[in-house]
Amino acid sequence: MRKTLPNSGADWDQLKAQMEEIGSGDMDWRNGRTGMYVFYAGDDVLKVAKEAYTMFMSENALGPMAFPSLKRMEDDVVNMGLSLLNAPEGATGNMTSGGSESIFLAVKSARDRARSRGIDTNDAEVIVPRSAHLAFDRACHYLNLKIVRIPITDEQVADVRAMEKAINDRSIMMVGSAPCYPFGLIDPIAELAATAKKHDLWFHVDACVGGYFAPFARMNGVDLPPFDLGVDGVCSLSADLHKYGYAAKGASTVLYPSEELHAHQIFDCSDWSAGRMVTPTAAGTRPGGAIAAAWAVMNYLGVEGYRKNAQTVVETRQKLQDAVSEIDGLHVHGSPQLGLIAFGSDELDIFSVYGKIFEKQWFTSITTEPPGIHLMLTPAHAPVIDDYIAVLKQAVEDVRAGDSDAKPKQVRYGG
Numbered sequence: 197m198r199k200t201l202p203n204s205g206a207d208w209d210q211l212k213a214q215m216e217e218i219g220s221g222d223m224d225w226r227n228g229r230t231g232m233y234v235f236y237a238g239d240d241v242l243k244v245a246k247e248a249y250t251m252f253m254s255e256n257a258l259g260p261m262a263f264p265s266l267k268r269m270e271d272d273v274v275n276m277g278l279s280l281l282n283a284p285e286g287a288t289g290n291m292t293s294g295g296s297e298s299i300f301l302a303v304k305s306a307r308d309r310a311r312s313r314g315i316d317t318n319d320a321e322v323i324v325p326r327s328a329h330l331a332f333d334r335a336c337h338y339l340n341l342k343i344v345r346i347p348i349t350d351e352q353v354a355d356v357r358a359m360e361k362a363i364n365d366r367s368i369m370m371v372g373s374a375p376c377y378p379f380g381l382i383d384p385i386a387e388l389a390a391t392a393k394k395h396d397l398w399f400h401v402d403a404c405v406g407g408y409f410a411p412f413a414r415m416n417g418v419d420l421p422p423f424d425l426g427v428d429g430v431c432s433l434s435a436d437l438h439k440y441g442y443a444a445k446g447a448s449t450v451l452y453p454s455e456e457l458h459a460h461q462i463f464d465c466s467d468w469s470a471g472r473m474v475t476p477t478a479a480g481t482r483p484g485g486a487i488a489a490a491w492a493v494m495n496y497l498g499v500e501g502y503r504k505n506a507q508t509v510v511e512t513r514q515k516l517q518d519a520v521s522e523i524d525g526l527h528v529h530g531s532p533q534l535g536l537i538a539f540g541s542d543e544l545d546i547f548s549v550y551g552k553i554f555e556k557q558w559f560t561s562i563t564t565e566p567p568g569i570h571l572m573l574t575p576a577h578a579p580v581i582d583d584y585i586a587v588l589k590q591a592v593e594d595v596r597a598g599d600s601d602a603k604p605k606q607v608r609y610g611g
C-alpha cells in the first residue's frame with residue numbers, strides 16, 4: 197500500500213529511533229568491510245563535516261549576493277584544488293554536486309566551445325577509453341553527443357594511438373582518467389592531451405577519484421606520471437571532494453586552466469518573468485552545507501592530514517596487492533599506484549570468489565572486462581585488511597575445491 201503523509205506530526209526522538217531501525221540493515225561502513233560508496237577517514241573528520249554541513253544547511257549558493265559566505269568558501273575550496281593540481285595563473289572552476297555533474301559540465305563546455313566555432317554538434321563525437329566512467333555516456337546522452345569508447349591496452353590504460361585513429365571531423369573531445377574507476381590506473385594523460393591539442397580537440401581529465409589523493413601520494417614519494425592542470429592541452433579536470441577529499445556527499449570540483457574555457461560552462465538567461473539567471477552549474481538551488489563541509493574538512497586535515505591518510509591507503513593497497521600476487525591463480529589488473537585495486541583470475545570463477553567473500557559480510561565491487569573483484573580502499577580498511585586477505589584466501593580455496601554456490605546472480609555498480 198502506498199505510504200501517505202501522517203495526519204499529525206511525530207516526536208523527533210521517536211522518529212530518530214525509527215530511522216535508526218530503518219538503517220539497521222545497511223552496511224556498517226565504519227568497520228571497513230565496505231569497499232565502495234563511502235570514504236571514511238575517522239570520526240573526528242566526520243564530526244567536522246557534519247557540524248559544518250548543518251551550520252550552512254539552509255543557505256543556498258545559488259544566491260552569492262545573499263550568502264557571500266558560501267561564495268567565499270567555494271572560492272577557497274576551488275583555489276585549494278587549483279593549487280594542488282598545478283593550475284596555471286588565471287585558472288578557475290566551481291564546486292558541483294559530484295563527479296557526474298562535474299563531468300556533465302565539462303562535456304557541456306566542450307560542446308559549447310565547438311558550437312561557438314560554428315560546428316554542428318548534433319551527434320558530435322566524444323572519444324573515451326573503454327575504462328572511462330559511465331558518467332561520460334550519461335553526459336553525452338543528455339547533450340545529444342555520441343560517445344566513442346576505444347579498447348584499452350594490455351596494461352589496461354588508454355591506448356593513445358587507437359584513440360588518435362578514432363578522431364574524425366565529427367570529434368570534439370577526448371578524455372583520460374586519473375585514475376579510471378575499474379582498475380585504479382592513470383591513463384597516459386600527457387600523451388592524450390598532446391594528441392587532443394594537435395587535433396584541436398577539448399581534453400578532459402577525469403580525476404574524480406585521484407584529484408584529492410594523487411597529489412598527496414606524490415608528496416609521499418609515489419612516482420606518478422603528470423596528470424593534472426599543469427599538463428599542456430588539458431582543458432578541464434574533475435576532482436571529487438566527497439571521495440578522497442573526505443567531505444560530505446554532494447561535493448566535487450570542475451576546474452579549468454582559464455576563464456575563457458570556463459565561460460562555456462555558464463548558463464546566462466533572462467527569457468522569462470522573474471529576471472536574469474546566471475549560474476555556473478547544473479543545479480538551481482545549491483546546498484550550502486556541502487560547500488561548508490568541504491571547506492571545513494580541507495582546512496581541518498590540511499596537507500599533513502591528507503598525506504597521512506594517503507600514506508595509510510597506499511600501504512594498505514600495497515599489502516593487498518602483494519597478498520593477491522602471492523595467491524595461486526589470482527592476478528592484479530595492471531599496476532595500481534593509488535587506493536583502488538582490482539584483481540581477477542584465469543583459472544577460477546572470480547565471481548564465485550566474490551560470492552564467498554560477500555557471504556562473510558564484505559561489500560565490495562566488481563569489474564567485468566576482464567572479470568574481477570574491485571576495492572576502493574580508504575583509511576578505514578587499514579585495520580581490517582589482514583582479515584580481508586584471510587577471507588579472500590579461504591574463498592579461493594573453497595572455490596578451488598568446487599564450492600561455488602555463492603556466485604551472486606547479479607553484482608551492480610549502482611542501483
Ligand SMILES: Cc1ncc(COP(=O)(O)O)c(C=O)c1O
Nearest residue numbers: 294295296329331376377404405
Ligand atoms: C573515475 C570516476 N569518475 C566519475 C565518477 C562519478 O562520480 P559521482 O558518483 O560522484 O557522480 C566516479 C565515481 O566513482 C569515478 O570513480
